[in-house]
Amino acid sequence: MINKKQLTHALYLSGITLLSLNTPVQADSNRLQWESNKHFYQRFDQPLTWLAAQARCQLTDGHLVTITSDPERDFINNNMYKNSAFWIGASDVAVNGRFNWVTGEKWGYQNFATGFRNIKNADYLWATTYEWGANAKDGINSYVCEWSNHNYVDIASVPDFNGNGAKEIAVMYVDYITQKHVVKIRDSKTGAVLSTLTFKSGLRAPLGLVVIDDINGNRVPEIGALYSQIGALYSEFGQPSINIKDAKNDKVYLKSLSFLNSSFAPKEVMVSPDTNGNRASEITVLGIGKADNMPRAETRDSKSGAVLSSMRF
Structure with a gap:
């Protein structure tokens, strides 16, 4: 994922501010999955430079389409x-005239317009229906x-709660279709899905997952997800908080605990x-x-x- 230094540089070159990236983005399409490779795709109408568009995609763990x-x-x-060119994830910034995909995929397939000539400083590729061309960085x-x-x-790892003597495995992910933050728990012995929990929604992913001893007396462990408490562009910019649910029942939301204060960005739990x-x-929670x-x-x-300890490192 893009780091803050790279992002700041990209925004500087594109002439847009961090505030403008924090505003809602109008998508021209639903997020669709292509069955052939199981990848997800979505078009955005807001005109940006190539660098800023790539930064936008990377903020949600994606990249410009290859x-x-x-x-x-x-x-x-x-x-x-939609009758207008769109950026794709290729440039020849490293070596003039030699284009590369941002993902590092092998460069082979290409679709340049007839008579295409690489223009000096026109390093970033766009596409229309069946033609590719290049623009400068601005x-x-x-x-x-x-x-x-x-x-x-x-x-x-989750302590056994279905009584077969085998621990359970919990995995947390952001569903790119529904944008829900999901924890799926499977039995490590049989592979059966024992529970599916949904925490929040949105492309701003949680930062971590923890398993907690039973606190509501039903002899089932709890699942906690690390979040920022405020709706910042980057999850690490808000105050840390842990949302806690019963591992067996998605409808049992137990509590949210705030940590540190808004002057700290959450990092680990x-x-x-x-x-x-x-x-x-x-x-x-480390902030x-x-x-x-x-x-x-x-x-x-x-x-x-209750706060039990707080220490600097």
Whole structure:
């Protein structure tokens, strides 16, 4: 995923501000899956430079579309073309005249317009229905993003709660079709799905997954997801919080615990055994100070929410 330094550089070159990236983006198509490769695609009408469009796609763990075959081209044209050029994920910035895909895929298939001549400083590729061309870095077009799979966030071992003596496995991901944040729990022995939990929705993914000792008395562990408390563009910009659900029943939402304060960006989460004698796990969240970039770890009791410790590193 793009780092903040790369993103800032891309925005500087494109002339748009961080605030403008934080505003809603109008999509020209639904997010569609192509059955041939199971990838997801979506077109966005807001004209941007190539660098800014690539940054937009990367903010949700995607990239500008890479078109590597006639069938893929036809799928995109049939579902997303709208009488105007759109950026695709290729450029020759590294070596003039030698185009490369942003994903590192082998360059082979291409669809340049008849008589295409690479123009100096026209380094970034766009596509129409059956033609490719190039623009300079300050050119603007619509764009199509591509995602290779659902955004898998984390995995964790869950104590056996179906009584067959085998632990369960929990995986958290963002469903690119529904945008729901899903935790799917399977039995490690049989592979059967035991539970499916939905936390929030949106392309801003949670930052981590933890498994907590039972706190509601039904002898089933709980699942916690690390979030920012506010709706910032980047999840690490908001105050850390843990949303907790019963691992067996999606309808049982137990609580949300806030950690540190809004001057810290959440980074990591961990669980440790009970230390204060109430038979509940302790949850520790690592936050990074936004002003000084210094880390602090705060530990809270998962049942009472009480702060047990807070320390700088």
